Amino acid sequence: MSTSLSASTRWWALGVLSLTQLVVVLDGTIVSIALPQAQQQLGLSDSGRQWVVTAYALAFGALLLLGGRIADYWGRKRTFLVGMLGFGAASVFGGVAQSGIELIIARGLQGLFAAMLAPAALALLTVSFPHGKDRNTAFAVFGTVAGAGAAVGLLLGGVLTEFADWRWCLLVNVFFVIVGFVGALLFVAESKADGNNRYDVLGAITVSLGLGALVYGFSLAESGWGEPLTIGFLALGVVLLALFVFIESRVAQPLLPLRIVVDKVRGGAFLIQAVAGSVMIGATLYLTFHLQIVLGMPPLESGLASLPLTIAIMIAAPVVTRLLPVIGPRPLLIAGPLIVAVGLIYLSRITADGSYFVQVLPALIVMGIGMGAIFVPVQNLALTGVASHDAGAASATVNAAMQIGGSVGLSIFTAVYAASVGAPDALGGASRLTAFATGYSATFLAAAVAMALASIVAIFLVRGPKSSLLPQGDLPVLAHAG
Incomplete structure (x- = not known):
């Protein structure tokens, strides 16, 4: 059941829905830049600080499929509006948090409402642009905004943390929520799935x-x-x-139809996406700590210094998109993780007195190229051979794999860091910074091992003729890092 939109209203709706995707993606990175300041102010331990990121990624990933079902059954516009209001309220709660546990709870609530927002926005986009050239344009815009979200988060987080306060990295969402809520009321039509639906x-x-x-x-x-x-x-x-x-x-009516994940090729794609998520969410958080705590960069400079990774992904993605039908996804998914692993191994050579331009920048460029070679084919493989009625669940699963991989990976990397860093607070001056750098280096090596394993997954699971590994039909395929 759906209500049709006029031609001009559809494009306004695209703007509103793209803004939503921007908020959901940027909130995964904006807090990373603010975390060192928030940790100091709220007295968070090193293990506690990772939960500020983990709570968001875990709630988002674990509830994404349920959020999609709620949107389909209860009403996509209604779910979108409730998700917007809830996300805004959770952001305000986090912005005024007086303790670490309050901030972690707020981040978990943000993830919960993001799990309602993201699938509702994608479903509304799908029904607003059902086919043809307009559909391709709409999904290109939506995907581009999503891809830029991580970069916007890094920059905005740096600006707000340095020139205002880390709390504004959460409170700024209120502006987006107001614009998105009012825009949805004006320009988005209600729709829902027909039939007898059960949760x-x-x-x-x-x-x-x-x-x-x-x-x-x-x-x-x-x-x-x-x-x-x-x-x-x-x-x-x-x-x-x-x-x-x-x-x-x-x-x-399962939350996750097992036929989606038991397929060997698609299951392999989900595993690779989970490992990529562990690096993009987990390992890069420790890069932020190295830039600010060890190299002494202020938040804005740290955000700018992290950007080459995102920029390299955005440059590589269109090139990979053109290569995909020529060589197929398998070579890309074997080589991509290995390229990222090389970048991580190079990054693991960091020292407390090292240069960003020598020790960090080359690694970020190499990692970005490798990630671009992963994200495009993985998003495509998620929909390969999927029946049209399972396309939404398959798309949600690959994005959930990213978030879940990030939350699990960050927890593992934190354990590796803790085992390697020892007790830095007992040290002083240069020795303390050296201990931190040693811990961060260990997490990058652990991430490199994970990426090498992802390449092995591709070798054994992503198999078959090139034509069988590419999706057929008019299905939305979004390639982005978020």
Whole structure:
């Protein structure tokens, strides 16, 4: 069921929906720049600070599929409006937070409402531009805005943190929410899926608790992998995720139809996307810490210094898009992770007294090229061989894999960092900075190993004739880093 829009109104709707995607993506990076200042002000520990990023990514990724179902069944415009208001309220809560736990809760709530916003916006875009040249243009604009979101977040976070206060990195969302909410009321038509639709509540609960237990278990690993609590939470996470798979195989309208992920090629693409997410969300956070804490860059300079990674991805993506039909996705997904791994290995050579232009910049450019070679084919493989009624769930799954990979990866990298850095607070001056650099270096090496494993996944799982690995038909394919 849907209400048609006039030609001019559709383009206004595109602006509103693109703004939403910008907010959802930039909120993944804007807080990273502000985190060192927020950590100091709120007294967050090194393990606690990672939860400011993890809470957002985990809630977003774990609830994205449920958010899509709510949008389809309850009404996409209605879900969009509620998501907007909730996201704004959570942003204000985070902006006035007086403790680390309040900030972490606010970030989790932001992720929850982002999980309603993102699929609702994509579904509304799909029904507003159902076919033809206008559809291709609309998705190109939407994807470009999404791709720019990370860069906008880094710059805006740097400006607000340096010239105002870290809290404005959250409070600034109120402006976007007001524009998006009013714009949706004026220019977006309601639509929903027809038929007898039922929510897979049990599936949503088990996957959310399972992922949460898994991530918390990894975060406890910094005190020791053999600790009873660490083992207990990791085991609980595995059991709950296994229960989720069992539930999905039994319910009539599953949150995640297993036919989407059991396909070898598509499953491989989701795994590669998860590893890429661990690097883009997890490892790059430690790059921000190195730039600000070790190299002493102010927030704005740190944001600018991080930009070459995003710019390299945006430059590489169109080139990869043209290469994709020529060589197919398999060579790109084998080479791309290895290129990123080379960049990470180079980055792991950082020292406390090193130069950004010698030790960091070349690595970011190489990593960006490799990531561009990953994101485009992965987004395409997510829809290869998928029936039209599963396209939304497949697209949501590849984006959920990015966020979940980021939250799990960040927890693992934090454990690696803690094991490598020792007790830097007991040291002083240059020795303390050297300890930090050693810890960050270890996380980059761990990320390089993860990317090498992603290349192996591509070798063994992404197989078949080139023509069979490319999607057919008029399906939306968004290639972006967010």
